[in-house]
Amino acid sequence: MSVVLKSVYKAFEEIDGKPKYVLNDIRLHIHDGEFVCILGKSGCGKSTLLNLLAGYLKTDAGRISVNGQEIDGPSAQRGVVFQQHALFPWYTVMENIEFGPKLAKRKDSKKIAQELVSLVGLNGYENKYPGSLSGGMAQRVGIARALANDPEVLLMDEPLGALDAMIRQNMRREIIKIWEKTNKTVIFITHSIPEAVYLADRVVLLKEGRVEEDVKIDISRPRDVKSPEFLEYVDFFEKGLSDQEGESLITE
Amino acid sequence: MAQEKLMILRKKNNISNPANTVSRKTAAAQRSKKNKWYKISSLIGFFAVWQFISYLNVSNNWFNPVFLPSPSMIIETGYTYIVRGTLVTHLTDSFVRMFSGFAIGVLVSVIIGMLITSWKWFDNMVMPVINLIGPIPVLAFLPMFLIWFGIGEGSKIALIAYATFIPMLGYVVEGIRNTDPYLIRSAISLGATKFQVFRKITFNSALPNIFVGMKASLAFTFSALVVAEMMGASTGLGFIIVDSKNWFKMSDMFMAATLIGLEYTIFHGILTLIENVILKWKREGVSSAVEE
Numbered sequence: 313m314s315v316v317l318k319s320v321y322k323a324f325e326e327i328d329g330k331p332k333y334v335l336n337d338i339r340l341h342i343h344d345g346e347f348v349c350i351l352g353k354s355g356c357g358k359s360t361l362l363n364l365l366a367g368y369l370k371t372d373a374g375r376i377s378v379n380g381q382e383i384d385g386p387s388a389q390r391g392v393v394f395q396q397h398a399l400f401p402w403y404t405v406m407e408n409i410e411f412g413p414k415l416a417k418r419k420d421s422k423k424i425a426q427e428l429v430s431l432v433g434l435n436g437y438e439n440k441y442p443g444s445l446s447g448g449m450a451q452r453v454g455i456a457r458a459l460a461n462d463p464e465v466l467l468m469d470e471p472l473g474a475l476d477a478m479i480r481q482n483m484r485r486e487i488i489k490i491w492e493k494t495n496k497t498v499i500f501i502t503h504s505i506p507e508a509v510y511l512a513d514r515v516v517l518l519k520e521g522r523v524e525e526d527v528k529i530d531i532s533r534p535r536d537v538k539s540p541e542f543l544e545y546v547d548f549f550e551k552g553l554s555d556q557e558g559e560s561l562i563t564e
Numbered sequence: 565m566a567q568e569k570l571m572i573l574r575k576k577n578n579i580s581n582p583a584n585t586v587s588r589k590t591a592a593a594q595r596s597k598k599n600k601w602y603k604i605s606s607l608i609g610f611f612a613v614w615q616f617i618s619y620l621n622v623s624n625n626w627f628n629p630v631f632l633p634s635p636s637m638i639i640e641t642g643y644t645y646i647v648r649g650t651l652v653t654h655l656t657d658s659f660v661r662m663f664s665g666f667a668i669g670v671l672v673s674v675i676i677g678m679l680i681t682s683w684k685w686f687d688n689m690v691m692p693v694i695n696l697i698g699p700i701p702v703l704a705f706l707p708m709f710l711i712w713f714g715i716g717e718g719s720k721i722a723l724i725a726y727a728t729f730i731p732m733l734g735y736v737v738e739g740i741r742n743t744d745p746y747l748i749r750s751a752i753s754l755g756a757t758k759f760q761v762f763r764k765i766t767f768n769s770a771l772p773n774i775f776v777g778m779k780a781s782l783a784f785t786f787s788a789l790v791v792a793e794m795m796g797a798s799t800g801l802g803f804i805i806v807d808s809k810n811w812f813k814m815s816d817m818f819m820a821a822t823l824i825g826l827e828y829t830i831f832h833g834i835l836t837l838i839e840n841v842i843l844k845w846k847r848e849g850v851s852s853a854v855e856e
Contacts, residue, residue, distance in 0.1 A: 368749055388755030398746040402768045402845045411764075412754035441845040461754060 315342040315365070315465060315497065320374035322360055331372065334360050336521040338374070347491055347498045349508035352518035353553060358501045361518070362469045365499060366392050378465060388412060391458030393468040397450040399442040405429070405453050406438040412461035421460075428456040431490060448479040455487070459494060468500045472507065484510055488533060505553070509545045510535050517552050525552050611635045633815035638822060641815040654820075657799040659827065661717065662789045665724025669785070670778060673729045677736030677770075678762065694733065702727045702788045710796055720792035727788030728781045735777025739770030772846060775839045779832060786828050801827075 320338040323331035334357040342348050352358045363369040364376060367386040376383045378390065386392075399408050409428050413421035429438055432452040442450055451471055458466060471487075472480045488511060491498055502508050508515045509529055517525035527548070531541055586594075618634030621627065633641075645651035680687045702723060709726075713719035743766045751765045793802025801820045808816035840847075 366749070366753060386749070386752040388753065390753065392750060392753045394746055394750060396746060398744070398750045400747060400751075400765065400768070402771075402843075411751070415755045415760060443845060457750075457754070 314344050314379060315499070316340070316375075316377050318375045318377075320361075320364065320376060321372045322357075322364060322369065323372055333521050335364070338521075338523060340516065340523070340526070342497060342499065345495050345497055347500065347511060347513045349500045349502055349512035349515045350518060351502060351505065351508040351515050351549060351553075353503060356518045357521045358503075358518050359469060362392075362467055362499070362501050365465075366390055366467050388416070388461045389463050390465045390467055391461055391463035393451070393454045393458050393466065393471045395470040395473045397442070397447075397454040397471075397474075399450055399453055399457070401442050404439050404441055405434060405445070408442065408453055409456045409460050411457060416461065424460055425456075428460055431459075431493070432456045432486070447475050448483060451475065451483065452486070455490065459490070459496075463496070465497045465499065468498065470501050470503065472502075472504075480507075485534075487511065492533075505546050505549045506537060506542075508549070509542060510537060515545075515549065517549060519553070525549070630812075630814050633818050637815045638819045641813075641819045642823075645819070654799055654801055654804060655823065655827070658789060658793065658801045658824075661720050661724060661792070661800065662785060662827070662831070665721045665788070666728050666778075666782070666785045668721065668725040669728025669781070670732055670774075672725065673732035673736050673777075674774065676729075677733055677740060680733075680737055681740040681766075682762075694730070698730045702784075703791050706791060706795055709792075715796040720789075720797065723792045724785055724788045727784045731781040731784050732774075732777045735773050735780070736770060739773025739777075740766050742773070743769040772843055775835070775843065779835055782828065782832055782835070786824060790824060 317338050317340040320335055321331075321333055322335040323333045325332050338361065340348075350358045350361060360369065364371055365383070367383050367390065383390075400411070403411065406425055406429070409425040410421045413424050418424065426438075429435060432455060434449060434452055434456070437445070437449065442453065445453065451474075454471065455468075472483050475483060484507060487500075500508075500511060502511075509531075512529055514526070514528050516523055517527070527545075529545060531539070531545070535542060615635045618629065618632060618637075621632065622629050622634075642651065645654075676690065680690060705726070706719075706723060709719040709723045713722050747765050747769065748761055751761050756764065789800075790802040790805070793800035794806045797803045801824050804820035805817050808814070808820070
């Protein structure tokens with residue numbers, strides 16, 4: 313539900329005895345049911361932030377709490393979707409999605425999985441192994457698998473990064489549809505500005521380990537990527553991301 | 565104008581649609597069938613050449629045919645064993661020893677491999693010792709095993725298990741260590757406990773490597789079997805070789821050696837079949853770098 317980060321610091325290396333912070337005093341309050349995109353270039357610390365939220369890494373200083381409870385390692389309450397889908401290759405699509413509910417010993421795991429298969433539009437692929445799926449399909453399974461535990465928060469680490477542009481457009485629409493249906497709190501990491509503006513209620517721009525901007529996207533859904541207000545937001549973040557004046561970015 | 569051109573192109577496509585193309589799946593099935601025949605005819609060819617050389621030897625008086633009995637003579641010998649009713653005893657005794665030793669060796673290597681990868685201190689304790697005694701040929705250990713476990717089945721099975729365990733361990737450890745950390749992460753985030761991660765993720769991920777290890781270790785299993793049966797046994801294929809040496813029965817020796825080879829081939833084949841069933845998920849997706 314609501315996710316609170318209080319002055320979070322994280323460093324991996326030291327320079328001259330001083331820690332080199334990848335994340336520097338991150339303060340965020342993410343509300344229940346909010347779709348937040350963490351936007352930044354590679355190396356800005358956005359993946360580290362997600363790993364902290366998932367519980368794979370521990371903060372050097374500061375606290376992260378979900379629903380008032382401080383994070384202590386990974387938990388089934390925070391579902392994770394990885395960039396390289398990370399599906400279990402020895403399980404079929406169905407078994408992959410069922411994995412979480414089965415561990416929780418839920419008797420209706422088959423039913424849950426079947427519903428999610430329909431939600432992500434993979435009917436007919438239940439008994440396929442991940443090796444035979446295309447990138448887009450595999451990522452749908454990844455999303456379904458994370459949703460199967462009915463987590464409070466869905467963490468997505470550039471889930472569309474490995475897909476081609478056409479599929480990506482499609483998947484963005486799907487993700488919004490799924491989010492509207494399930495009403496989860498979503499924290500979505502991306503380096504693509506249009507993607508962030510298209511998806512998010514709120515975009516947090518990370519730059520060199522600090523929160524540079526924290527902006528609400530005030531466009532009604534479904535969003536038109538060619539509308540002037542959309543482009544205005546894109547322009548705004550482009551300026552925020554570029555280091556020098558006049559440097560233009562290739563967005564996407 | 566452009567549209568017209570498009571239409572013509574389509575027509576051409578229609579005409580050139582080849583009727584005699586074979587789908588990739590059918591072609592692969594045909595190829596594997598052909599491969600099977602090549603393999604079988606290679607074996608038949610081997611025995612045929614052997615038989616032919618023996619025939620030339622007898623007709624040209626090169627050397628005493630007792631030294632190199634022909635395949636037909638070996639089959640004759642095998643037949644006398646069958647008539648006496650001892651062949652089945654020798655074969656099953658050897659098979660039971662080999663199989664129990666192999667199974668124990670594989671099981672122990674998986675357990676030890678799991679412990680080694682779970683605890684660094686266990687790794688530090690065990691690996692130096694294994695690296696020290698591992699390269700010593702099993703033959704050197706046989707007298708000790710005979711004294712420790714007696715001259716019954718115990719010492720033979722223990723020796724075979726040990727011979728299987730040593731080469732297996734490396735494959736198991738490597739398989740476990742090569743598990744994709746993202747798979748472990750996602751399993752934990754889906755609520756898996758440490759043990760569940762091992763059983764459902766690490767073990768499955770190590771399984772292909774474990775099968776490679778089993779096939780590679782099988783040769784060591786069989787050589788340990790023969791060594792164990794050559795000393796202090798009264799049945800088994802290894803025993804036949806030693807016993808017939810004492811009585812200068814060359815064709816008995818060749819029969820036993822051939823049967824060892826045959827038993828190995830069959831067991832190797834069974835392992836491959838099991839592997840194909842258990843690892844059927846591996847065969848989906850990209851099957852070869854470049855299609856043949």
